[in-house]
Structures are given as C-alpha cells and as structure tokens.
Amino acid sequence: MTLTSFGPANRIARTAETHPLTWRLRDDGEPVWLDEYQAKNGYAAAHKAFADMAQDDIVQTVKDAGLKGRGGAGFPTGVKWGLMPKDESMNIRYLLCNADEMEPNTWKDRMLMEQLPHLLIEGMLISARALKTYRGYIFLRGEYTTAAVHLRRAVEEAKAAGLLGKNILGSGFDFELFVHTGAGRYICGEETALINSLEGRRANPRSKPPFPAAVGVWGKPTCVNNVETLCNVPAIIGNGVDWYKSLAREGSEDHGTKLMGFSGKVKNPGLWELPFGVTARELFEDYAGGMRDGFTLKCWQPGGAGTGFLLPEHLDAQMYAGGIAKVGTRMGTGLAMAVDDSVNMVSLLRNMEQFFARESCGFCTPCRDGLPWSVKLLMAIEKGEGQPGDIETLLGLVGFLGPGKTFCAHAPGAVEPLGSAIKYFRPEFEAGIAQAKPGVPPLARPIVIGA
Incomplete structure (x- = not known):
C-alpha cells in the first residue's frame, strides 16, 4: 500500500506551504526522529505557542481556523476545546488522543504515527498548553504494534529534550504523555467508550450529558481528539488562520487539507494529502489511476465501511463534508473504497x-x-x-x-x-428471494431476537 502525498507521476512536490501534514515524510518511509524533525522546523510552533501566545489565544486561533475533527464526525475542534471548564481550581484535566483506528478501509492515522510520531506529540503538546491539561494519553489500536514502538521512542526523545515532563521550555507548565494500547474493540473509537476502556472498564459508551469536557477520565474534565486532528494544530499555530483557510479548494466549506485515499481494485491504491474540495473523480482517476484493466467501477464508499455507497455518476462530488452530503452520504474518514463489477x-x-x-x-x-x-x-x-x-x-x-x-x-x-x-x-x-412453488405458501421465518 502506497503511503505518499505525491500527485500523479510524482508531479506535485510536497512543501510546508501546501502539505502541512506530510511534507516532512522521508521518501524511504522510515520514521522522522527528533533531530530530523527539528531540522525540518519541528517544534517551532510549540515554541511560539509557549513563548508568544496566551492559552486562550491558542484555543481561539484553532476555532478561527475552522479545524474540524478528522476521525469521521467532523465536529469543530475549537468549539470542543471551548467546552473545557474555565475554572482554574479544576487543575486535574486530561487530553486523550483517539488513535483506535479500526474503521475498515482506513489507515491514515497509522501512517502519521509510524512515520511522523513527533508531529502528533507536538500537536498534543500545544493542545495541552491551550487546554491546561497536565497529562495526556494516546489510546492506540492494539494491532498497531509498529506505531506503538515508534511513539514510545518519540516520547522518550521529547522527554530527554525537555519537550515533555516538568517545566516545559521554561514555562512552568508540566505535561506527561503516555502511550496506551487497547484490546482491539471497534467501539473504542467512540470517545466515551474509549474513556471507559482507559479506566479499565468495559468499553461501553456513556450517557451524554455530562460530556467528557465536564466529566471524563476518572471524573475529570477531558478532551478527546483524533490523531489527524491533533497533527493539524502545529501548522495552524505556526502559519496562521488565513494561510490555513487558503489551502482548501473553492467551494469547500471545510478548511485545510485532508488525508484521503482509495483502495480496492484501482491501479494505484494509496493515501495522499489533498486540499478539501478536490473532486472524488480527481482522487479516483488522477491519484488512484482508475480501475485496473479488466475491472469496471460499480460503486464506491467515500470514507470507510460506515458510509453509504455511491455510484460512478457521483464522482464529481467535492470531497468535503457538505459536498458528499449533497449526494446522499457522509465523507467519514475520507479514505474511499472502489467496488468493482465482479462483487455481489x-x-x-x-x-x-x-x-x-x-x-x-x-x-x-x-x-x-x-x-x-x-x-x-x-x-x-x-x-x-x-x-x-x-x-x-x-x-x-x-x-x-x-x-x-x-x-x-x-x-x-x-x-x-x-x-x-x-x-x-x-x-x-x-435475486436471492426464494420463489414459492405453486400452491405452497412461503415458509414463515421465525424471528429469534439475538440469535
């Protein structure tokens, strides 16, 4: 599987101005460790956030940028951050990264964690500063063993460099970060089920309200954000609101870029960082290369197994939440699947x-x-x-x-x-409905609930 943000025939180069999530990727697919990450302007946004910005200003900047959750629901991140209590006496609060990526046909967060672990750590560090959270957890899908190894090494590197732990960057702010591997339940992608699992409970969703911002992990204020969401934060803080909004295509109501992909029997299955508003046809034909020889596109899903099927005639829809909604379903995770004409x-x-x-x-x-x-x-x-x-x-x-x-x-x-x-x-x-024989009524189907 290709993990790249290059365009057709590698004609589109990745730059910090156009590909904030992926421009630091190595061509050999190896992880970008601390020294290389810092050489590529890594943690510069964190230095800016700690030295030049008030905590509330960080929240407002993310809100003004229009960053939305990248896990599938698309809830405005700044609004979610704003739900955290302002009461300074509530000094025990948590930041959780939802890295329980178990949506079938979705692997975008895996790429970020395996190849750019410090980008996620920097995003969480800035977010923790904004939210006044003293402890963070990366709740990781248990099967992502390589990501776990890379994240834990990156956390240790950041600690040794004074970027995690006590008195970060001489600010007096403390933030500890832990990698927690889950036990392999899809439902942990729901934020309150994730919280229950982190606490050692059965992974059932909780009743809301109260929302996690008020009563989360161990009863304390908690914010839960997706991996890709948090990885957007450094670029927004480093480059500003106007720049971030300028990345999307005309007509898109969502801002910034998105990791999008195509799988199935396409010529070039892969993952690319693209601006919101590109058409699904561009993603399918120019990046994924269309269907393999001998196969015809029958239908496609725009963003994981939990999104509705669309027809080839819907490929002209723009890839953003409202654009996909216009043709009758949700964008979801943005990683599409092509279904060929041989599939029943x-x-x-x-x-x-x-x-x-x-x-x-x-x-x-x-x-x-x-x-x-x-x-x-x-x-x-x-x-x-x-x-x-x-x-x-x-x-x-x-x-x-x-x-x-x-x-x-x-x-x-x-x-x-x-x-x-x-x-x-x-x-x-x-075609799968049995035809009743003449004069013989169809068998009654017994309905056994839970069978």
Whole structure:
C-alpha cells in the first residue's frame, strides 16, 4: 500500500506551504526522529505557542481556523476545546488522543504515527498548553504494534529534550504523555467508550450529558481528539488562520487539507494529502489511476465501511463534508473504497454487517439485536433462501437503527451502507428471494431476537 502525498507521476512536490501534514515524510518511509524533525522546523510552533501566545489565544486561533475533527464526525475542534471548564481550581484535566483506528478501509492515522510520531506529540503538546491539561494519553489500536514502538521512542526523545515532563521550555507548565494500547474493540473509537476502556472498564459508551469536557477520565474534565486532528494544530499555530483557510479548494466549506485515499481494485491504491474540495473523480482517476484493466467501477464508499455507497455518476462530488452530503452520504474518514463489477452486493453487505454486529458493545437493544438480525437475513438472501418481505424487513431495520435511535453512532453507521446498497442495487437482493412453488405458501421465518 502506497503511503505518499505525491500527485500523479510524482508531479506535485510536497512543501510546508501546501502539505502541512506530510511534507516532512522521508521518501524511504522510515520514521522522522527528533533531530530530523527539528531540522525540518519541528517544534517551532510549540515554541511560539509557549513563548508568544496566551492559552486562550491558542484555543481561539484553532476555532478561527475552522479545524474540524478528522476521525469521521467532523465536529469543530475549537468549539470542543471551548467546552473545557474555565475554572482554574479544576487543575486535574486530561487530553486523550483517539488513535483506535479500526474503521475498515482506513489507515491514515497509522501512517502519521509510524512515520511522523513527533508531529502528533507536538500537536498534543500545544493542545495541552491551550487546554491546561497536565497529562495526556494516546489510546492506540492494539494491532498497531509498529506505531506503538515508534511513539514510545518519540516520547522518550521529547522527554530527554525537555519537550515533555516538568517545566516545559521554561514555562512552568508540566505535561506527561503516555502511550496506551487497547484490546482491539471497534467501539473504542467512540470517545466515551474509549474513556471507559482507559479506566479499565468495559468499553461501553456513556450517557451524554455530562460530556467528557465536564466529566471524563476518572471524573475529570477531558478532551478527546483524533490523531489527524491533533497533527493539524502545529501548522495552524505556526502559519496562521488565513494561510490555513487558503489551502482548501473553492467551494469547500471545510478548511485545510485532508488525508484521503482509495483502495480496492484501482491501479494505484494509496493515501495522499489533498486540499478539501478536490473532486472524488480527481482522487479516483488522477491519484488512484482508475480501475485496473479488466475491472469496471460499480460503486464506491467515500470514507470507510460506515458510509453509504455511491455510484460512478457521483464522482464529481467535492470531497468535503457538505459536498458528499449533497449526494446522499457522509465523507467519514475520507479514505474511499472502489467496488468493482465482479462483487455481489449482498455478499459484500453480509460481510460488513457481520463485522458491525460482532463489534457492537451490546449495550442497547436496537444495535445488539438488530445487527445480528440483518446478518441472518442477508445470509439467507446470499444463499438464495430469502423469503418475501425480507428486503422490507432490512429496510425497516435501517430505519430502526438510524440516527437518534440508538445509544451511540455505531448502529447508524452500520446500516447506512445497507440502506444505500438496497437503494441502488435492489435487483441483486431480489435475486436471492426464494420463489414459492405453486400452491405452497412461503415458509414463515421465525424471528429469534439475538440469535
């Protein structure tokens, strides 16, 4: 898998002015350690934040820049930071980095942590200064063993250089940072489930309110941000709001750049840092190179398994939250997947829903019972043993498990691709419905909740 931010045929060079996340990457893919990172202007933004900016000014700068969360939800980062309490007596507070990247077809945070670990540490250091947090945790997907090794080495380098620990840069500000590996649960990507897991509890989402900014880790004010989100902070502080806003393409309501990618049977599957507002067609044709010889694009997902399917005719949509919303789904993580014409959509959806059903925390009934029910129906349709009414039942589940119907966003994300697949490829589902013999009524399908 290519991990690069170069354009077609390497014609577009990475520069600090155009590729704030990836310009420091080495061509050989090796990590950028402290000496090289500092030689490439690393920690300059942290020095600026500590020496020249008040803590509230850092928060306001991030808010003015319009930075939004890069984990998939897209919530404004500065607004989230502003929810942290102003009361100086509440001096125990935490900053958590959500590095539990388990969305199928998404690997962008992995690249940043493996190859640019100090960029994440600098982003967390500046954020901790702004939020007055004295301790931070990188909650890392357990399978990312290489990232864990690289992050821990980078943390030790930063400590030795006086960039973490006590009295950082002579400011009197203390910040400790720890790498915590998770146990492999998709639901830990939900911030309150992540907090429960960090505390040693079962990874169930919490009721909100209270939000983590008020009651988070061990009952203290807590801010949770995604890896890519935090990696944007140094460039915003170092280069300013106007520069950051100028990076996006005309028409985009989102600012800055985004790590985007394409996987599937494309000629050049990979990951690139691109400005918000590029079209999906540009990403698919110019960067991913289109489909491999002998394959035709059937449909695509714009940002992970939890986003709806789109057709080739939707490739002209701009890659930003509002642009993808106009064609009926969410941008999600921004890493798209191409589905070729050899793929049966029923089999693909059965595979997806099995994953989502297995990863449900089981806390609320619609998700716990609804997702296995969808799997059972899809398995029958896949075998040609579906019963009349099964498709309508699946569509009913899409509604019952939609936004606002469950405790967290796991179930709505799980059924969004199912609803879109039936919308665009219903004949493939109908082909799996068994035809009743003349004079023989179809078998009644027993509904066993939770089976």
